[in-house]
Amino acid sequence: KGIDYQYEAVHLVQDGGQQLKEDYTAINPSQEVPTLIIDGNTLRQSPAILEYLDETHPEPALLPTDPAQRARVREVAELISGIQTVQ
Numbered sequence: 001k002g003i004d005y006q007y008e009a010v011h012l013v014q015d016g017g018q019q020l021k022e023d024y025t026a027i028n029p030s031q032e033v034p035t036l037i038i039d040g041n042t043l044r045q046s047p048a049i050l051e052y053l054d055e056t057h058p059e060p061a062l063l064p065t066d067p068a069q070r071a072r073v074r075e076v077a078e079l080i081s082g083i084q085t086v087q
Contacts, residue, residue, distance in 0.1 A: 001053060003057055010024060010035075034049060039056070046080070047078075
């Protein structure tokens with residue numbers, strides 16, 4: 001999508017879990033990853049982040065144009081999101 005960004009890794013084990021540290025908790029009180037700070041907004045869940053990026057930067061699209069294929073992508077994203085909550 002050509003969006004400029006600054007990547008900051010959050011190690012889930014190192015230092016007892018960097019997501020549990022005060023500086024990370026200040027931006028994400030739920031202490032979960034990922035967190036995206038963009039356009040003055042702090043987004044804290046993968047589906048919300050993906051939808052925001054696709055809606056604010058529509059090209060190239062993240063989802064296929066076919067509704068059935070779009071539904072399949074959402075199914076897979078939901079599976080991944082469910083796994084991700086086990087941190």
